[in-house]
Amino acid sequence: MNEPLLMNGQEVSKAIKAKLEGDVATLRNQGVIPKLVTVLVGDDLSSHTYVRMKANACERIGIVSEQVLLPTETSTTDLIQTIQRLNEDNSVHGILLQHPVPSHIDERLAFDTITLSKDVDGVTSQGFGSTAFQLNAYPCCTPAAIMKMLDYYDIDVEGKHAVVIGRSPILGKPVSMMLLNRHATVTVSHSKTERLGDIVQQADIVVAAVGKPNFVQGEWLKPGAIVLDAGYNKGNVGDCDYETCYQQASAITPVPGGVGPVTIAILLRNTVIAAQNLTR
Numbered sequence: 001m002n003e004p005l006l007m008n009g010q011e012v013s014k015a016i017k018a019k020l021e022g023d024v025a026t027l028r029n030q031g032v033i034p035k036l037v038t039v040l041v042g043d044d045l046s047s048h049t050y051v052r053m054k055a056n057a058c059e060r061i062g063i064v065s066e067q068v069l070l071p072t073e074t075s076t077t078d079l080i081q082t083i084q085r086l087n088e089d090n091s092v093h094g095i096l097l098q099h100p101v102p103s104h105i106d107e108r109l110a111f112d113t114i115t116l117s118k119d120v121d122g123v124t125s126q127g128f129g130s131t132a133f134q135l136n137a138y139p140c141c142t143p144a145a146i147m148k149m150l151d152y153y154d155i156d157v158e159g160k161h162a163v164v165i166g167r168s169p170i171l172g173k174p175v176s177m178m179l180l181n182r183h184a185t186v187t188v189s190h191s192k193t194e195r196l197g198d199i200v201q202q203a204d205i206v207v208a209a210v211g212k213p214n215f216v217q218g219e220w221l222k223p224g225a226i227v228l229d230a231g232y233n234k235g236n237v238g239d240c241d242y243e244t245c246y247q248q249a250s251a252i253t254p255v256p257g258g259v260g261p262v263t264i265a266i267l268l269r270n271t272v273i274a275a276q277n278l279t280r
C-alpha cells in the first residue's frame with residue numbers, strides 16, 4: 001500500500017483563519033468587537049483545556065472571548081438563566097455551551113435556550129434542523145471541520161459509502177446529515193451496533209466520533225478507505241488506532257493536528273459571521 005494522504009488540520013485551519021483577519025479588521029473599524037462567550041459547567045480537566053484553547057485562538061485573531069465557569073452542582077434553571085442573560089447582551093455575538101454538561105442538567109433544554117442568531121456552535125434543535133435541510137444556520141463546528149477537510153483535499157463523497165461511528169448531538173448526528181446532503185450513502189453506527197467491523201469494512205469513508213481511544217482497527221478498513229478521526233480522548237489520542245489505520249487508508253487525519261484545529265477555526269469563522277449578521 002502507498003503512503004496515505006495526510007490531511008493536515010493545522011494547514012486547513014491556517015487557511016480559514018487567514019481569510020478571517022480582514023473581516024475582523026473591518027468589524028473593528030466599524031466599532032464592532034466580535035465576542036464569543038463559552039460556558040463551562042463543572043471541573044472536567046480536558047473540558048477546561050479545550051475552552052482555554054478556544055479562548056487563545058479567539059485572542060490571536062482579535063475576537064474577544066469570555067469564559068463563564070459554573071460549578072458542577074449548577075441547576076438546569078441557573079444554567080438557562082445564564083444563557084438567557086447572554087442572549088440579551090448585545091456585546092455578545094456567539095455563545096458556546098461546552099458539551100457534555102453534568103448528567104443532572106437537561107443539556108437539550110440548555111442548548112435550545114441559545115438564541116439561533118448566536119448559536120455559533122450549531123447545537124440548537126433549530127440549528128440542527130436547518131443544517132439537515134440546508135437552510136441558513138451556523139453549522140456545528142466539528143462536523144463542519146470534517147466537511148472542510150474533505151473539501152480542502154478535493155475528496156468528493158457523492159455516491160460513496162460513508163460510515164459514521166457515533167451519534168452524538170454535536171458530531172455523529174450532524175455530520176451524517178452533512179454527508180447525506182453531499183449525496184453520500186450514510187450508515188450511522190453507535191454503541192449498540194452489532195458487527196461494527198463488518199460494516200466499517202464496506203466504508204469508502206469512515207468518520208470516527210465515538211470517544212473511545214484507538215477504537216477503530218486498521219483491519220476493519222477496506223484498503224484505500226478515507227479516515228477522518230474526530231476523536232478527542234485523554235492523552236491526545238484519537239478514536240482510530242493510527243498505526244494500523246495508516247497502513248490501510250488512502251487518506252487519514254492525524255490526532256493531534258487533524259480535525260481539532262479545524263474545529264476551532266470554524267468556531268472563529270462562525271463567530272465573525274455572527275458579529276457581522278448581528279450588527280448589520
Ligand SMILES: Nc1nc(=O)c2c([nH]1)NC[C@@H]1CN(c3ccc(C(=O)N[C@@H](CCC(=O)O)C(=O)O)cc3)C=[N+]21
Nearest residue numbers: 050097098099100121141142232256257258260261263
Ligand atoms: N459545545 C461544544 N462544542 C465543541 O466544539 C466541543 C465541545 N462542546 N466539547 C468538547 C469538544 C472537543 N473539542 C475540541 C476542539 C479542538 C481540539 C483540538 O484542537 N485539539 C488539538 C490538540 C489539543 C492539545 O494540544 O491539547 C489537535 O487535535 O490538534 C480538541 C477538541 C471541541 N468540542
